[in-house]
Amino acid sequence: MNFKPVNFNEKFSKFDDLWSPKVIAEMNDYQFKTVKVQGDFVWHKHEDTDEVFIVLEGELIIEFRDGEVALKAGEMFVVPKNTEHKPYAKTQASLLLIEPRGVINTGDAKSEKTAENDVWI
Amino acid sequence: MNFKPVNFNEKFSKFDDLWSPKVIAEMNDYQFKTVKVQGDFVWHKHEDTDEVFIVLEGELIIEFRDGEVALKAGEMFVVPKNTEHKPYAKTQASLLLIEPRGVINTGDAKSEKTAENDVWI
Numbered sequence: 746m747n748f749k750p751v752n753f754n755e756k757f758s759k760f761d762d763l764w765s766p767k768v769i770a771e772m773n774d775y776q777f778k779t780v781k782v783q784g785d786f787v788w789h790k791h792e793d794t795d796e797v798f799i800v801l802e803g804e805l806i807i808e809f810r811d812g813e814v815a816l817k818a819g820e821m822f823v824v825p826k827n828t829e830h831k832p833y834a835k836t837q838a839s840l841l842l843i844e845p846r847g848v849i850n851t852g853d854a855k856s857e858k859t860a861e862n863d864v865w866i
Numbered sequence: 867m868n869f870k871p872v873n874f875n876e877k878f879s880k881f882d883d884l885w886s887p888k889v890i891a892e893m894n895d896y897q898f899k900t901v902k903v904q905g906d907f908v909w910h911k912h913e914d915t916d917e918v919f920i921v922l923e924g925e926l927i928i929e930f931r932d933g934e935v936a937l938k939a940g941e942m943f944v945v946p947k948n949t950e951h952k953p954y955a956k957t958q959a960s961l962l963l964i965e966p967r968g969v970i971n972t973g974d975a976k977s978e979k980t981a982e983n984d985v986w987i
Contacts, residue, residue, distance in 0.1 A: 746949070748933045750941040772916040772944050772964065775896065795893040801940075812869045819922075820871040823893050828867070843893065843964070 753779065753801055757839050759866050764858050766842055766850055767866040776846050779866070783837040788829055789852035796824045796844045803838025807831070874900065874922055878960050880987045885979050887963055887971055888987040895967050900987070904958040909950055910973035917945045917965045924959030928952070 756769050756779045764786060766778035782805065798805065799821040807814050807822060808831045814822050824830050851859040877890050877900045885907060887899035903926065919926065920942040928935050928943060929952045935943050945951050972980045 746930065746933065746946065748930075748935040750935055750937045750943050752941045754940055770918070770942060770944050772918045773947075773966075777918070777942070797891070797893045797898070809867065809869075812867065814869040814871055816871045819874050821874070821891060821898070822871050823891050825867065826894075845894075 751777075753839075753841065756866055757781065757801075763837075764850065765860040765864070767864050769866065771846065774846050775843060776848075776863075778842040778844075780840050780842055780850075781837060782832060782834045782840060784834065786832040787851055787854050787856045787858050788831045789854035790827055790829045791824075791844070791848055791852045792827050794845050794848060795826050796848070797842065798822050798824065798832070799841040799843070801839045801841055803834060803836060805838050805840060806833045806835075808833060872898075874960075874962065877987055878902065878922075884958075885971065886981040886985070888985050890987065892967065896964060897967050897969075897984075899963040899965075901961050901963055901971075902958060903953060903955045903961060905955065907953040908972055908975050908977045908979050909952045910975035911948055911950045912945075912965070912969055912973045913948050915966050915969060916947050917969070918963065919943050919945065919953070920962040920964070922960045922962055924955060924957060926959050926961060927954045927956075929954060 766780040768776050770777040800816045805816045887901040889897050891898040921937045926937045
């Protein structure tokens, strides 16, 4: 076994591109991904799975068709499966995403923001 | 939908008992649990699942039969399934655990530290 912890700040120091999740760990068939975000993402949903957002730095808004949730560092939210949502960050925020292996960042909405999947750092 | 974020500090303010995980959120069939720890836990393993430890405050040692890992705030570790481990914290630490619904804190080792399962706060 590799007895090295996964350090979030160290992982965030390794990339600067936005809206492009990087896998840092796997638990069973779930992945933990670090991602930096700023500005507006695209409306999308994940038909088969919930998705967890944990804010590690900054602030994140997740818009839904019937409301929104505002998250700051030290807060998390579970986006239910098959629920349209659009993340937004006024200034840069650093997030931890948790979702099953294979989930695409833009879900059902292929766009220029669709990132390569399963990229490890 | 409830548009309230889950705030880790708020959850930790609601309990003081040690080694007794409290569920704060569910994603598919996985649970997120806050737990406060101090001192020595029991050797145990979870035969069917990996287990994630994220340290939010303080420091945690996870001992294995062939080594150990030291985690501080902002770090995580995935304990592989079927691997004996024993968490230890010299001073009180606050952790986030992520594991499938139904996992018992002491795994295969029933003891006085076996906590009631699926307790939500």
